[in-house]
Amino acid sequence: MDSELEKLVESGKLTTKAAEQLERLRPGSFCLHKSWGFGQVAEWNLLLNQIVIDFKTKARHPMQLAYAAENLTPIPAGHFLARKVKEPDAIKALLKSDPAAVVRNVLEGFDGKATLAQISEVLVGDLFTEAEWKRWWTSAKKAMKSSGYFSVPAKKSEPIALRAEPVSRADELLTFFNQTRQSKEQAAALDQIIKFHHEFNDPKTQLQPIVERIENTAAQNQKLHSPLTFELVLARDELLQRAPDLKITRPELTLERLISEEESRLPEILPKLPSAKERRVLQALPRALGDAWTRRAWQMMASNNPRLVPQIPKIFAENGKIDELRMLLERAVREHSASSEMMVWLCRERANWPELITPEILPAILSAIERDQHNEASRSSRLRDLLLDDRELIGDIFRNSEVGAARDIMRRLLLTPVFDNLTKRSLMARVIKLYPELESMATGGQPEERTETLIVSWSSLHKRREEYEETVNKKIPENSKEIGVARSYGDLRENFEFKAAKQMQAVLMRRKSELEQMLHRARGTDFSNADTSQVSIGTIATLRDVESAQEEPYTILGAWDGDPERNIISYQTAIGQALLGKKRGERVTLNTDHGSATYEVIAIEPAPVDVAPAPVEDQGVALGAG
Structure with a gap:
């Protein structure tokens, strides 16, 4: 022990234990502090009862001897x-040669065990940037x-x-496999x-x-956990390809049989x-299902x-069935039965x-x-977003048409309930760019036909x-006043209030024109005397799924009626159009989450009468007539 430390012990200023600790903290040595981290002892000043440390x-930083002995x-x-401090060049070389x-x-500095976060804290900053660290x-x-020599866990939070x-590695993998419980x-x-x-x-x-x-696990899970069974059988087959000496112990457990069952x-x-x-699995469909594979593949595509x-x-193409796929796609587009994801892909x-x-594809998209909007379980906005965001799509659809x-499609676009009016106008503007003569349809003018x-x-x-009435008698007059007030502020070129009011004026006038056009075309009804000999406007059609026997009623009402949660639909929707004219006992194919499903019309009854009174000046429509 240093003689000066011995004197401090003899005088009672230090304990023997503290002196022994300080003996290991001589100038030039290194230490750790729980708050200040890594440091190097710079000097002793025993006369002043101090030790000086260079922390990062x-x-x-001076510390009292007894405190340093206890806390360093x-x-x-x-x-x-x-x-890292004494041999920086050697450490940098070792990082490259022997990670x-x-x-x-x-x-070793963490007693043989440390998390990834602890390791990165030691290396990042002094030796690596964050990006360099990830690569290293x-x-x-x-x-x-x-x-x-290292036990590397799967989870980053667990220590290495x-x-x-x-x-x-083979023994490690076997141990890991045998220890699995799930x-x-x-x-x-x-x-x-x-x-x-x-x-x-x-x-x-x-x-x-x-x-x-x-194989035992796969067989046990087929009924309750079929995806796991598929995954295990596929993995087994891949393992047997890599190690041909291995043998199947359950010959009945094949991918083709799983697909069939x-x-x-x-x-x-x-x-x-x-x-x-x-x-x-998709590549195995032809082997498993024979000639019927294309039917099942198409159902999955839907x-x-x-x-x-x-x-x-890709599976159709790999098996030389691209012409058959083309026919199926043409039919789905023509019948408006293609799913939204199918349309996104196409x-x-x-x-x-x-x-x-x-142009026929746009009604199918709508x-x-x-x-999707009607079906809560599969509601998606991917196709809607694609139609709005792909600025070239409309042009490609109408090229050489x-x-x-284009006029017919614009009418269909005007009628769809899935877009607000501004969005409709944005889409219509893309069509008008190709066909300027159709501008009157967007500005509210009456179409030629x-x-x-x-x-x-x-x-x-x-x-x-x-x-x-509110637009004409309240909103437009209020907007006119706002324009007048804004104009009084002067300098219209830099007048934000004036510009905003004028923009609102354009919106209100467009909406006024839209409402006038819609009201001009509208014919009101209370849905009484609806023709129940077939599915018609003002009826409730009860459908039975041919495969599952599940029954579901649909109420078909007017163009502006719709409540998907209660299965109330407009006659203009795809489902409404598909059902109109169908009689009891007839079947109809509708698009569902799991592909095209066939339903039988088992009952047709009148919908509740709309109790709202008819305006005196409007005679309305008698649904049962004609």
Whole structure:
């Protein structure tokens, strides 16, 4: 012990324990403080009872000897933090040449165990930028796993630990697999075994028990957890491809048989699989289902799953069935039965399907958006967003088309309930850019041809008229006053209030024109005397799903009526149009979440009469007449 420290002990100014601790904190040595972190002892000043420490954030910091002995932890010269200061060039070289050795050195400073956050705190800043650290850590992990001296957990929050003896990756993977308790963990462990199958020196001995176990798990889970069964069988098959000496113990458990047995549930199962495994199931459809595979593949394409839909056309192409797919797509577009995800895919891939990108596709798009809005379970905005955001789509649809087709589509666009008026005008402006002669349809002028009559309920007609009266008698006069007040502020070029008021004036005048046009076309009814010999406006049609036998009523009302939660629909919607004219016992195909489903009309009854009184000047429409 230093003689000066001995004197302090003899005089009672230091305890023997404190002196022994200070002996390890000589000038030039390194230490840690729980608050200030890493530091280097700069000097002793025993006469003043002080020790001076250079911390990273507190240079030349004096501490009383007894306090320093109690609160500073000496660290050896081989500690990574010490080496970083004493041997910076050697450390930088080691980072490149032996990343595992660096991690070992860091872990030794944490008693052999540290989290990723603790390791990065030691390295990032002094030795790496954040981006450099991420790249380096990727290579370091590979080196650590190869060495066998590190236990690297799957979760970042769990500590990485040093091992006394190396463990081969094969043994580590087997241990991990055998320790799994959950089937999903087992599947994840199996994926790692497949990835590193070359690490197993004796695959037949080491991996055959794995094959037996996963086959048993797969068989046990088929009824309750079919996606897991598919995943395990696919993984088993991949493992057998990598290790040909392994044998199947359940020959009846094949991918093709699974597909055949679970055919009707494939639209539910496939989205739950990893994308690579999903594709392998799709590729096996022809082998599993024979000539019927295209029918099932098409039904899955209509399932409205955003990940599944783009994969199906690839399977058609790989099996030489692209012409059949084209016919199916043409029919779906023509019948307005294509799902929204099918339309998203087709619009994005339109360069490869130019024969389908015609004006006829826009009503199919609108019908799909309307179905999505009606169906709470599958409500999606992807197709709607695509139609609005893809500025070239409208132009591609109407390229080389006649003005008559564009006029018909604009009428359909005006009638759809899924867009507000400003959005409709934005879309119509893209059509008008191609056909300037149709501008009157957007500005509120009467089209050249006779417009279609709208059958509406008295209550919805009252609401439209009230909106018109409020617009004409209240909103427009108020706006005129705002324009006058804003004009009085002077200098109209820099007058924000004036510009805002004029913009609002344009909006109000457009809305006034829209309401006038709608009211001009509207014919009110109370839905009494509706024709119940067939599905018609003012009736309730009860449908039965042919496959599931589930029954569901639909109330078909006027153009401005609709309450999807109560299955009240406008006769102008895709479902309404499909049902109109159908009689009891007839069948109709409607698009559902799981593809096209067939329904039978089992009952037609009159809808409740609209109790709102008819205006005196409006005689209305007698639905039962004619």
